[in-house]
Amino acid sequence: MTGTFIRHELKAFWRSKNTGKSIAIRVVMALLILYLLINVLVLGFFLDTVLGKMFPKDDLVMSFCGIIFIYYLFDLFSRLQLQELPTLRVQPYLQLPVKRNSLVRYLSFTALLSVFNLWPFILFVPFILKVVRADSGGIVALAFIISITGLTIFNNYLALYIKRRANLNGWIFLVVATLIILLGLGDFYWHLYSIRSISYSFFGRLIGHPALALLPLLLGIVMYYVNFLYLKQNLYLEELSKRKTSYKSSTEYPLLNRFGSIGDLVGNEIKLIVRNKRSRSALIMGLFFMFYGLIFYSNPKYGSEGYKVFVGMFMTGIFIINYGQFMFAWQASHFDGLLVNKIPFADFLKAKYLLFTIISTGFFLLTTPYVYFGWRTVMIHFVMYLWNIGINTTMVLFFANRNYKRIDLSKGAAFNWEGVGGNQWILSLPLIITPFIIYAPFAIFGHADIGLALLAVTGLVFILTRGFWIKQLEADFHEKRYKIAEGFRDK
Amino acid sequence: MIEIKDLKKVYNGVVVVNVPHLEIRKGESVGLVGNNGAGKTTLFRVMLDLIRAEKGEVLSNSEVVAGHENWKNYTASYLDEGFLIDYLTPEEYFYFIGGLHQQSRAHVDDFLAGLADFFNGEILEKGKYIRDLSKGNQCKVGVASCVLQNPQLLMLDEPFANIDPSTQFRLKSLLKDMNKSKGVTTLISSHDLNHITDVCDRILLMEKGVIIKDIATSSSTLSELEEYFGVGQITL
Numbered sequence: 001m002t003g004t005f006i007r008h009e010l011k012a013f014w015r016s017k018n019t020g021k022s023i024a025i026r027v028v029m030a031l032l033i034l035y036l037l038i039n040v041l042v043l044g045f046f047l048d049t050v051l052g053k054m055f056p057k058d059d060l061v062m063s064f065c066g067i068i069f070i071y072y073l074f075d076l077f078s079r080l081q082l083q084e085l086p087t088l089r090v091q092p093y094l095q096l097p098v099k100r101n102s103l104v105r106y107l108s109f110t111a112l113l114s115v116f117n118l119w120p121f122i123l124f125v126p127f128i129l130k131v132v133r134a135d136s137g138g139i140v141a142l143a144f145i146i147s148i149t150g151l152t153i154f155n156n157y158l159a160l161y162i163k164r165r166a167n168l169n170g171w172i173f174l175v176v177a178t179l180i181i182l183l184g185l186g187d188f189y190w191h192l193y194s195i196r197s198i199s200y201s202f203f204g205r206l207i208g209h210p211a212l213a214l215l216p217l218l219l220g221i222v223m224y225y226v227n228f229l230y231l232k233q234n235l236y237l238e239e240l241s242k243r244k245t246s247y248k249s250s251t252e253y254p255l256l257n258r259f260g261s262i263g264d265l266v267g268n269e270i271k272l273i274v275r276n277k278r279s280r281s282a283l284i285m286g287l288f289f290m291f292y293g294l295i296f297y298s299n300p301k302y303g304s305e306g307y308k309v310f311v312g313m314f315m316t317g318i319f320i321i322n323y324g325q326f327m328f329a330w331q332a333s334h335f336d337g338l339l340v341n342k343i344p345f346a347d348f349l350k351a352k353y354l355l356f357t358i359i360s361t362g363f364f365l366l367t368t369p370y371v372y373f374g375w376r377t378v379m380i381h382f383v384m385y386l387w388n389i390g391i392n393t394t395m396v397l398f399f400a401n402r403n404y405k406r407i408d409l410s411k412g413a414a415f416n417w418e419g420v421g422g423n424q425w426i427l428s429l430p431l432i433i434t435p436f437i438i439y440a441p442f443a444i445f446g447h448a449d450i451g452l453a454l455l456a457v458t459g460l461v462f463i464l465t466r467g468f469w470i471k472q473l474e475a476d477f478h479e480k481r482y483k484i485a486e487g488f489r490d491k
Numbered sequence: 492m493i494e495i496k497d498l499k500k501v502y503n504g505v506v507v508v509n510v511p512h513l514e515i516r517k518g519e520s521v522g523l524v525g526n527n528g529a530g531k532t533t534l535f536r537v538m539l540d541l542i543r544a545e546k547g548e549v550l551s552n553s554e555v556v557a558g559h560e561n562w563k564n565y566t567a568s569y570l571d572e573g574f575l576i577d578y579l580t581p582e583e584y585f586y587f588i589g590g591l592h593q594q595s596r597a598h599v600d601d602f603l604a605g606l607a608d609f610f611n612g613e614i615l616e617k618g619k620y621i622r623d624l625s626k627g628n629q630c631k632v633g634v635a636s637c638v639l640q641n642p643q644l645l646m647l648d649e650p651f652a653n654i655d656p657s658t659q660f661r662l663k664s665l666l667k668d669m670n671k672s673k674g675v676t677t678l679i680s681s682h683d684l685n686h687i688t689d690v691c692d693r694i695l696l697m698e699k700g701v702i703i704k705d706i707a708t709s710s711s712t713l714s715e716l717e718e719y720f721g722v723g724q725i726t727l
Contacts, residue, residue, distance in 0.1 A: 246618075247618030248580055248618050248619055248620050248623075249580070249618065250580045250582045250583045250586075251583075252583075252586075261590055261591060264587055264590045264591075268576060268579065268583075268587060271578060271579060271583070272576075272578055275578040275620065276578055333573060333577060334573055334574065334575060334576045334577060335573070336541055336570070336571075336573045336574055337573060337574035337575060337576065339539075339540070339541055340539045340540075340541065340563065340566070340568050340574065341563065341588065341591055342560075342563040342564055342591045342592060342640075343563075343591060344560060345560075409578070478558055482541075482542055482543045485541055485542070486542065489573065
């Protein structure tokens with residue numbers, strides 16, 4: 001049965017519509033991971049030297065025993081954020097004569113195929129073989145390896161268990177993450193206890209009593225079963241996919257009513273952003289970018305004004321870039337409806353401009369506290385704000401006419417490559433470079449003010465000539481609309 | 492009302508729609524039947540300018556449909572859930588559609604009150620987004636939004652497929668009423684031969700992209716269609 005599952009999963013991978021892309025991404029990821037692996041391998045081989053430098057007063061084995069628990073705490077934290085839940089779409093198998101146990105077992109075992117389970121071995125085994133075996137003999141070395149195996153399995157299933165529970169209730173994730181951070185702070189910041197000595201009190205004893213190695217192994221096995229039982233109990237479709245639903249009330253935005261049917265379109269799009277997971281995370285990510293300035297402005301190394309132009313563009317325009325790059329795919333699921341209804345495309349475009357202007361204005365207002373770094377900073381932000389709503393909006397919409405990839409709004413944005421294509425890469429180049437083509441030559445020869453003024457004027461000219469650009473985009477759209485609609489229909 | 496000239500749509504070398512000539516007069520009620528893959532939905536999509544035909548054109552009120560927007564003023568259609576904005580509540584969606592036709596909220600509310608029977612208490616004030624409704628209820632939302640637009644031309648693709656029997660009967664009388672008393676031209680596809688012959692005065696039968704029969708509905712139409720679709724049936 002397991003063999004069949006694996007074959008099905010391979011087919012699902014090869015036959016999925018965006019296989020070409022995901023292979024490219026997987027190759028890049030694999031290279032990155034390989035690079036990391038080699039780094040860790042080198043670190044593992046020289047761990048004795050590193051430890052000797054870090055804790056010159058302590059015995060080598062003692063300091064090694066001390067870091068193991070610290071490592072696993074860190075390991076758990078990063079697993080919680082990065083490790084993927086193994087997914088076999090169980091739905092088609094549930095009503096077939098397939099034993100529940102074999103489904104769950106498959107899900108559980110494939111969970112072990114994660115790079116996270118390689119790290120500890122690469123990091124610790126060279127040291128164990130080099131130092132521990134030489135010091136205390138083969139049996140103790142074996143006991144160490146068994147303990148590490150046990151702890152790795154334990155961490156693996158603990159992380160998955162927490163992630164599964166967090167899927168149903170987001171608070172669990174926050175609570176656990178805070179708990180881990182507090183555990184770390186308790187040692188390194190408040191000095192209430194020492195994880196190192198706790199770790200040593202176990203692994204130190206392991207040298208005298210190798211049989212203790214069975215303890216972590218037992219922990220690992222218990223965690224496996226906890227996870228197994230939890231999965232088995234929750235294999236019911238409803239519970240996997242549905243959460244408690246609250247009453248969804250209708251809303252309207254009175255301010256937008258003044259804009260007539262264009263205002264209605266903007267209202268709909270705001271609802272789209274707020275009511276769907278992926279678009280919501282695009283907006284929230286934009287809010288985090290408001291701190292971007294703090295990183296650059298508080299560091300004298302980045303004192304030059306060129307950084308302010310760059311940072312200012314990102315802070316006031318992050319939404320245009322982040323959300324706009326996938327346009328019109330956000331509306332892919334009802335694009336046919338938009339086409340057959342009485343919505344002139346010019347209105348559709350005007351609504352996009354209005355939406356971008358509203359949200360960029362909001363973001364610009366949020367950046368005004370940066371006045372702390374001088375009025376000139378806010379002035380530069382304002383210039384870049386004009387640039388964003390003048391030029392970047394038009395540029396983004398031009399590329400939107402060339403975006404044929406559907407996206408699913410209900411999935412999160414992190415590590416989500418759906419809807420990403422060449423378009424997004426090509427788009428980012430002109431977005432980032434164009435302002436500097438205008439600004440840099442003046443700044444280099446000491447006339448930064450003229451450069452800024454020119455940026456502002458260009459932005460204004462584009463804002464004032466919007467009508468013209470809308471006509472151009474409309475004509476362009478009528479050429480491409482069939483291709484866009486066809487791409488969006490293709491699930 | 493509608494005239495199709497020399498229309499041809501090809502996918503991967505296979506002709507999926509091939510209609511040399513078709514005319515639908517104002518006030519007609521036309522039913523489109525045919526097995527899966529006969530090209531019904533594709534024909535609808537071409538008529539709504541959602542896909543580009545390789546050859547030929549569709550005229551609506553003597554105006555070419557492709558690339559023009561005038562026909563949208565008087566045409567209402569519902570082909571599938573892709574026509575609905577699924578993150579809105581049904582009320583929000585109706586207000587939006589009404590707004591496109593310059594109808595006030597009060598007007599929309601009035602109109603919806605008249606559809607209370609059709610909705611059967613499943614649609615309004617349920618506190619759900621359209622995406623959380625069942626397929627049948629989504630279909631009700633789609634059909635209602637079409638009626639709301641006061642169209643002169645109404646196009647529905649398999650409206651009977653997902654809805655319950657009571658709603659099927661209500662939909663039939665709704666369609667008949669629109670056609671007979673308001674003079675709306677209706678074009679409906681369906682697999683349910685009973686319903687379609689009941690509602691429509693004219694039946695078009697499609698096979699492999701071609702309209703092979705064009706019959707005015709009479710008492711013998713149903714048996715004629717049953718005979719066609721029952722090809723190769725074993726008689727006991």
